[in-house]
Amino acid sequence: MDSVTKRYPDGTVAVDRLSLEIPDRSITVLVGPSGCGKTTTLRMINRMVEPSEGTILLDGKDIQQQPVNTLRRSMGYVIQNAGLFQHRTILDNIATVPRMLGWGKEKSRARARELMERVGLDGALAKRYPYQLSGGQQQRVGVARALAADPPVLLMDEPFSAVDPVVRKGLQDELLRIQEELGKTIVFVTHDIDEAVKLGTMVAVMRTGGHLAQFAPPAELLSHPADAFVEDFLGADRGIRRLSFFPSAGLELLTAPIVAVDATAEQIAAAGAGDTPYLLVTDQDGKPLGWSEPQELTAGEIKAGQLLSYGRPFVAGTDSLRAALDCAVLSPTGWAVAVDAEGRAAGVVSQQVIGEAIRGAHAERGADAKPGGAGKVQKVAP
Numbered sequence: 001m002d003s004v005t006k007r008y009p010d011g012t013v014a015v016d017r018l019s020l021e022i023p024d025r026s027i028t029v030l031v032g033p034s035g036c037g038k039t040t041t042l043r044m045i046n047r048m049v050e051p052s053e054g055t056i057l058l059d060g061k062d063i064q065q066q067p068v069n070t071l072r073r074s075m076g077y078v079i080q081n082a083g084l085f086q087h088r089t090i091l092d093n094i095a096t097v098p099r100m101l102g103w104g105k106e107k108s109r110a111r112a113r114e115l116m117e118r119v120g121l122d123g124a125l126a127k128r129y130p131y132q133l134s135g136g137q138q139q140r141v142g143v144a145r146a147l148a149a150d151p152p153v154l155l156m157d158e159p160f161s162a163v164d165p166v167v168r169k170g171l172q173d174e175l176l177r178i179q180e181e182l183g184k185t186i187v188f189v190t191h192d193i194d195e196a197v198k199l200g201t202m203v204a205v206m207r208t209g210g211h212l213a214q215f216a217p218p219a220e221l222l223s224h225p226a227d228a229f230v231e232d233f234l235g236a237d238r239g240i241r242r243l244s245f246f247p248s249a250g251l252e253l254l255t256a257p258i259v260a261v262d263a264t265a266e267q268i269a270a271a272g273a274g275d276t277p278y279l280l281v282t283d284q285d286g287k288p289l290g291w292s293e294p295q296e297l298t299a300g301e302i303k304a305g306q307l308l309s310y311g312r313p314f315v316a317g318t319d320s321l322r323a324a325l326d327c328a329v330l331s332p333t334g335w336a337v338a339v340d341a342e343g344r345a346a347g348v349v350s351q352q353v354i355g356e357a358i359r360g361a362h363a364e365r366g367a368d369a370k371p372g373g374a375g376k377v378q379k380v381a382p
C-alpha cells in the first residue's frame with residue numbers, strides 16, 4: 001500500500017497518505033480509535049472503497065488493473081455479527097462462494113462440512129439457521145464462509161467485537177490455529193489493543209484523520225511506542241502486557257518444598273527444612289492440591305480441605321513471565337506453582353525470583369527491541 005489517501009465526496013479525509021507493507025502469510029492488525037480509518041483501509045484492499053490517490057499492490061500487481069470479481073474471489077471477508085444469510089442453513093451459508101464458482105451442490109457441501117470442522121463447529125449444526133446459533137458460533141460460520149473458496153487473503157473487520165470475552169478468546173485462539181495451519185495473509189481490524197497484540201505479527205496503530213502512528217511487531221510497540229499517542233493508546237499496563245513476550249523458561253523452579261499427600265514424617269521434615277515458608281502438597285499422581293505451613297502437616301493425616309488454594313498454575317517453560325507473575329500475585333502464599341504439560345507439579349517459584357527474572361529480561365531485551373530489531377522476539381503463550 002503506497003501513499004494511499006481516501007477522501008469521501010463530502011471532503012472527509014478517512015485515510016491520509018498511508019503506506020504499509022503487509023507481510024505475506026501472517027496476521028497484520030489495523031488498530032486505533034473509532035473513526036481513524038481502519039474500515040476504509042480494509043475496504044480499499046478489496047475495492048469496496050476506491051482510493052482517491054495512491055496505489056495498492058497485491059503480489060506486486062496494481063489491484064486497480066484487476067477485474068473486481070477476480071480480486072474479491074482471492075479475498076475472504078468477515079465482518080462483525082458475521083453477516084450471514086438468515087434464510088439459508090449453516091451449511092448453505094458456508095457453501096455460498098463455492099456454489100457461485102460453479103462447484104456443484106455436493107462438492108460445495110462437502111467443502112462446507114470440512115470447514116465446519118476446521119473452525120470448531122459441531123457438524124450437527126449444519127442444518128440449522130443462523131438465528132438458532134450463538135453469537136460465537138455465527139462468527140465461526142462467518143470465518144468458515146470466508147475460507148470456503150480457499151482465498152489466499154482474509155480481510156476481517158472487527159469480527160469478534162460483538163461476543164463476550166470468553167467466547168472471544170476462543171475465537172482468537174482458533175484464528176491463530178487456522179492461520180498456522182493454512183498460512184493465510186490476514187488483515188484484521190480491531191479497536192482493542194489487547195486483541196491486536198495477541199493476534200498481530202505486525203500491528204498498524206492508526207490515529208484520527210487516517211494517519212499511521214506506528215507500524216511494528218507487537219513486542220516492539222510495547223517496548224518502544226513511537227510517540228505519546230501510541231503510548232497512551234497502549235494504556236498504563238503496557239509493561240505488564242510486555243511480559244507476555246518473555247518466556248518463563250529461565251525461571252529457577254524449586255522442587256524441594258513439594259510433598260505428596262501420602263508423604264512420610266521424614267519426607268515432610270526434609271521438605272520443611274529449607275527456607276521456604278510453605279510446602280506444596282500434591283496428590284499421589286503429582287498434581288498440586290494446595291499449600292500448607294510445614295508444621296501443619298502430619299504424616300498420614302493430610303486432608304486436601306485444610307490446604308490453602310494454589311490458585312492457577314502456569315505451564316513451566318511454555319507460559320510467559322506474565323502468566324507466572326499472575327500466578328504468584330493470585331497465590332495466597334506469594335509463590336507460583338509451575339506444572340508440566342500433564343498438570344503435574346514441576347516446581348514452585350517466589351514472587352521475588354519472578355521479579356528478578358522480569359528485571360533481567362527487560363534489561364536484556366531492551367537492547368534487542370529497538371526499532372527493526374524486535375522481529376526476533378518470539379511470542380509465547382500469554
Ligand SMILES: Nc1ncnc2c1ncn2[C@@H]1O[C@H](COP(=O)(O)OP(=O)(O)OP(=O)(O)O)[C@@H](O)[C@H]1O
Nearest residue numbers: 008010012014033034035036037038039040041191
Ligand atoms: N461513506 C462515507 N462518507 C463520508 N465519510 C465517511 C464514509 N465512511 C466513513 N467516513 C468517515 O471516514 C472516517 C473513517 O471511517 P472508518 O469507518 O474507516 O473508521 P474506523 O476506524 O473503521 O472506525 P470504527 O472503529 O468506528 O469502525 C470517519 O470519520 C467516518 O465518519
